[in-house]
Amino acid sequence: SAVISxxxxxxxxQRGTSLTIQCQVDSQVTMMFWYRQQPGxxxxxxxxxxxxxxxxxxxxxxxxxxxxxxxxxxxxTLTVSNMSPEDSSIYLCSVEVERTPTAxxxxxxxxxxxxxxLVL
Amino acid sequence: ILNVEQSPQSLHVQEGDSTNxxxxxxxxxxxxxxxxxxxxxxxxxxxxxxxxxxxxxxKGRISATLNTKEGYSYLYIKGSQPEDSATYLCACFMNxxxxxxxxxxxxxxxxxxxx
Numbered sequence: 001s002a003v004i005s006x007x008x009x010x011x012x013x014q015r016g017t018s019l020t021i022q023c024q025v026d027s028q029v030t031m032m033f034w035y036r037q038q039p040g041x042x043x044x045x046x047x048x049x050x051x052x053x054x055x056x057x058x059x060x061x062x063x064x065x066x067x068x069x070x071x072x073x074x075x076x077t078l079t080v081s082n083m084s085p086e087d088s089s090i091y092l093c094s095v096e097v098e099r100t101p102t103a104x105x106x107x108x109x110x111x112x113x114x115x116x117x118l119v120l
Numbered sequence: 121i122l123n124v125e126q127s128p129q130s131l132h133v134q135e136g137d138s139t140n141x142x143x144x145x146x147x148x149x150x151x152x153x154x155x156x157x158x159x160x161x162x163x164x165x166x167x168x169x170x171x172x173x174x175x176x177x178x179k180g181r182i183s184a185t186l187n188t189k190e191g192y193s194y195l196y197i198k199g200s201q202p203e204d205s206a207t208y209l210c211a212c213f214m215n216x217x218x219x220x221x222x223x224x225x226x227x228x229x230x231x232x233x234x235x
Contacts, residue, residue: 004163042124043164043209043225058222092164105151105213105221106171111164 002027002095004112012118013083020079021115023093028073031096033109034066036089043092049076083119090114124212126226133200134234140196141229143210147191152213154223155184155195159206167195167208200233207231 003026013019023032032049046066047055055068070076080087093112100107125144133139145153152171158164168177173188181198197204207228215221 040227042227043211045222105215106169108154108166108169109223110166111156113161113163 002029002097002110004093004095004110006091006093006112006115008115009113010116010118012120015084015119017083018079018081019083019117020077021091021093023076023078023112025074025095027097029095029097030073030099031107032070032076033094034068034076034078035092035094037092038086038089046078049078080117083117085119088117088119090116124210124224124226126208126210126229128229129227130230130232132232132234135201137200137233138196138198139200139231140194141208141231143193143195143212143226145191145193145210145212145224146214147188149214150188150191150212151215151221153186153193154211154213155193156209156211157206158209158228164209195229197231200231202233202235205231205233 005024007022034046035043036046037043045058046061047057047068049055049068049070051070051073065081067079092114094109096107096109127142152169154169155167156164157167168184170177170186175186177184183196186193207230209225209228211223211225213221214224
């Protein structure tokens, strides 16, 4: 398993500003992901954070809006840029400790407690 | 459209009641079904991963079944306790559009257990 912390736990921001969310894991992990949950919606994958290279973004999400860093195997950041009220969501970091290429669909993801963001 | 649907959206039960809820998913291109429990202000916690048709998993008072042919999973809680109050999420691992595959989540079922 893995223990994941996120900072900040919550924030209220003005539109047009940016917020960087940090995700720290207590051990080295293979995979790190960023999700968001907008009010009343499903948890949705934003991107996979790749160590030492550019993140892999899902359809509908772009690097200019959600730049991601992953400098090592235990830490990642997600920035929500030029925020608007539509960005108000819970943002979660998750990890897979290891990934077996032939059975990656069975890997358990461990989640952080989330960052609750309200944009005014 | 890759939709994972959960019902009901919310559920209120009395302590001691048994309850169940449903997750439905596209049966084609199915790889695995994950159940998570998410308590308010805490991290989502993994409950089960199921892959085989007819699979049943159990963890204490909570159990789950899987039907991959018709595309649904049931989660059962026997003798609900107030500490079972949480949102229960199901997620289907799907491989689509040339990607390596990802978890597609439902909106969850919010369970409230009254003492």
